[in-house]
Amino acid sequence: MSTNTIDNSRKVTTRRLIEMKHRGEKISMLTAYDYSSAKIIDEAGMDVILVGDSASNVMAGNVTTLPITLDQMIYHAKSVMKATKRALVVVDLPFGSYQGNSKEALASAIRIMKESHAEAVKMEGGAEIRESVERILSAGIPVMGHLGLTPQSINKFGTYNVRAREQEEADKLIADARLLEEIGCFAIVLEKIPAQLAGEVARQLSIPVIGIGAGGKVDGQVLVMHDMLGINKGFSPRFLRRYADLAGIMNTAIQNYIKDVKSGDFPSPEESY
Numbered sequence: 001m002s003t004n005t006i007d008n009s010r011k012v013t014t015r016r017l018i019e020m021k022h023r024g025e026k027i028s029m030l031t032a033y034d035y036s037s038a039k040i041i042d043e044a045g046m047d048v049i050l051v052g053d054s055a056s057n058v059m060a061g062n063v064t065t066l067p068i069t070l071d072q073m074i075y076h077a078k079s080v081m082k083a084t085k086r087a088l089v090v091v092d093l094p095f096g097s098y099q100g101n102s103k104e105a106l107a108s109a110i111r112i113m114k115e116s117h118a119e120a121v122k123m124e125g126g127a128e129i130r131e132s133v134e135r136i137l138s139a140g141i142p143v144m145g146h147l148g149l150t151p152q153s154i155n156k157f158g159t160y161n162v163r164a165r166e167q168e169e170a171d172k173l174i175a176d177a178r179l180l181e182e183i184g185c186f187a188i189v190l191e192k193i194p195a196q197l198a199g200e201v202a203r204q205l206s207i208p209v210i211g212i213g214a215g216g217k218v219d220g221q222v223l224v225m226h227d228m229l230g231i232n233k234g235f236s237p238r239f240l241r242r243y244a245d246l247a248g249i250m251n252t253a254i255q256n257y258i259k260d261v262k263s264g265d266f267p268s269p270e271e272s273y
């Protein structure tokens with residue numbers, strides 16, 4: 001195979017994502033928290049699967065991402081890893097498992113890597129978590145950064161509105177992004193910030209910048225699977241494109257099943273032993 005040919009069956013690695021940025025190939029990323037979904041997503045050709053702490057919202061029904069535990073993240077990550085052959089699997093370090101104590105941060109990241117066999121972790125924040133990021137990187141664990149709207153800080157922000165509209169916050173975000181690149185992160189997620197700012201960060205950095213609500217001038221996009229498939233219909237920010245109405249499809253199928261059970265139509269002789 002010539003070196004210019006893109007091989008879609010090849011395992012995605014952190015190094016490959018950086019190569020993709022450099023040749024201008026956009027990176028696709030989607031969340032998964034369970035075996036069956038991860039298998040479908042991986043077989044569809046996704047580049048990165050994120051075992052996001054959004055599992056706290058869409059799997060467990062919590063209002064924020066804060067309650068999910070390290071044990072629960074490891075449970076989800078193990079299920080996803082059993083199904084994934086090609087995509088790079090990144091796991092969120094949950095709230096409380098890395099802030100403020102870099103030794104604890106490393107212990108949390110090591111548990112994720114050892115117990116789930118995932119390939120990288122994601123952490124929210126910039127300069128304030130530098131020591132934790134550096135300690136995890138020093139153990140050979142790849143780290144993806146996450147800046148902008150960082151949902152683990154929702155109680156500090158007070159709203160899920162667009163971040164970094166003001167110059168001061170935009171300047172800090174650029175400085176944080178450059179810092180994360182400098183200390184060795186392999187990629188950064190930018191959530192819900194102005195498209196122009198996100199494009200500027202992507203232009204300044206040589207590592208991939210993956211956006212969610214950050215416009216199209218970045219190196220890739222990430223969405224939450226339950227939102228884009230229309231399973232979770234209570235969430236409709238402007239940045240969300242819905243690719244299906246699975247809640248509607250499931251509702252119709254389930255109502256038909258109930259009807260068939262009630263009427264005695266199911267099971268038929270052919271469906272019986």
Ligand code: KIV
Nearest residue numbers: 031052053054222224
């Ligand atoms: O937890 C998550 O799903 C995320 C994405 C929104 C980037 O962090």
